Amino acid sequence: MGLLEDKVAIVTGAGDGIGRATSMLLASEGATVVLVDVNAAGLDETKAMIEAASGAAVTCVADVSDPEQVQGYVEVAKGITGRIDGFFNNAGILGPMVPLTDYPVDAFDKVISVNLRGVFLGLKYVLPVMLAQGSGSIVNTSSMGGVGGLPGQTGYSASKHGVIGLTKTAALESVAAGVRVNAVLPGTIKTRMAMAGAAGMDPAIVEAMMDGSTPGGRAGVPEDIAKAVLFLLSDASAYMTGIELPVDGGITAQ
Numbered sequence: 356m357g358l359l360e361d362k363v364a365i366v367t368g369a370g371d372g373i374g375r376a377t378s379m380l381l382a383s384e385g386a387t388v389v390l391v392d393v394n395a396a397g398l399d400e401t402k403a404m405i406e407a408a409s410g411a412a413v414t415c416v417a418d419v420s421d422p423e424q425v426q427g428y429v430e431v432a433k434g435i436t437g438r439i440d441g442f443f444n445n446a447g448i449l450g451p452m453v454p455l456t457d458y459p460v461d462a463f464d465k466v467i468s469v470n471l472r473g474v475f476l477g478l479k480y481v482l483p484v485m486l487a488q489g490s491g492s493i494v495n496t497s498s499m500g501g502v503g504g505l506p507g508q509t510g511y512s513a514s515k516h517g518v519i520g521l522t523k524t525a526a527l528e529s530v531a532a533g534v535r536v537n538a539v540l541p542g543t544i545k546t547r548m549a550m551a552g553a554a555g556m557d558p559a560i561v562e563a564m565m566d567g568s569t570p571g572g573r574a575g576v577p578e579d580i581a582k583a584v585l586f587l588l589s590d591a592s593a594y595m596t597g598i599e600l601p602v603d604g605g606i607t608a609q
């Protein structure tokens with residue numbers, strides 16, 4: 356019996372990286388997973404990987420920064436059993452790597468739109484379903500850059516700080532109704548996004564730098580985050596809400 360047997364869970368950013376690994380783990384624990392991403396080909400790959408492991412998933416191509424498309428993926432999820440039990444509000448993008456004074460205004464707006472407005476919209480349209488059913492667990496993806504500053508990533512850091520504020524406010528507004536909202540703060544995780552942050556460099560050198568900057572000498576892999584998200588979505592964390600959980604191999608302990 357899996358931890359999420361007969362549950363329905365939504366994962367945004369499911370077409371790659373942390374979202375894909377988490378979708379696969381949630382499905383392996385019995386959830387039917389609604390896979391959301393702008394990348395249709397990535398979604399199809401994730402669905403095929405889940406089905407190859409005898410799991411269940413449906414895909415929904417949607418941009419998380421668009422209110423109508425967010426309502427669209429919520430409707431798809433409700434159409435499965437009428438319930439939404441878990442929600443991994445995870446899709447995000449990096450901005451250009453430049454100092455604040457050079458940071459283009461349109462790049463700032465774009466990063467805020469996906470990383471902050473997208474997480475807000477997910478909460479705005481998923482929470483009413485969970486509040487009405489009197490249960491549910493949500494995990495928002497923040498970052499180490501959502502606690503301290505992140506030189507070169509003004510828009511990204513601002514958006515991830517904002518995700519913490521959304522998480523705590525939503526948690527307090529929902530706790531009496533039996534709904535939990537937490538944030539996961541990945542450290543340096545080997546995904547396409549993290550590699551893109553060092554575009555133009557030899558990938559082997561980038562990976563070695565990631566490993567070297569992490570206590571213990573191992574940067575994270577998407578599955579490290581997936582396990583923490585499974586914990587927060589499952590009843591194993593039933594008395595936890597409004598927390599910021601770093602999953603970073605010890606980076607924030609330094």
Ligand code: NAD
Nearest residue numbers: 368370371372373392393418419446447498541544546548
């Ligand atoms: P990734 O690039 O591998 O995956 C992100 C996915 O989000 C992609 O499939 C992309 O198509 C999708 N996406 C982008 N914009 C979207 C939109 N508007 N609507 C729907 N989907 C969209 O990146 P990842 O590393 O797996 O990142 C996942 C989350 O983890 C992000 O929120 C990121 O900020 C966060 N994070 C990552 C790291 C890291 O080191 N990789 C560290 C801290 C936080």
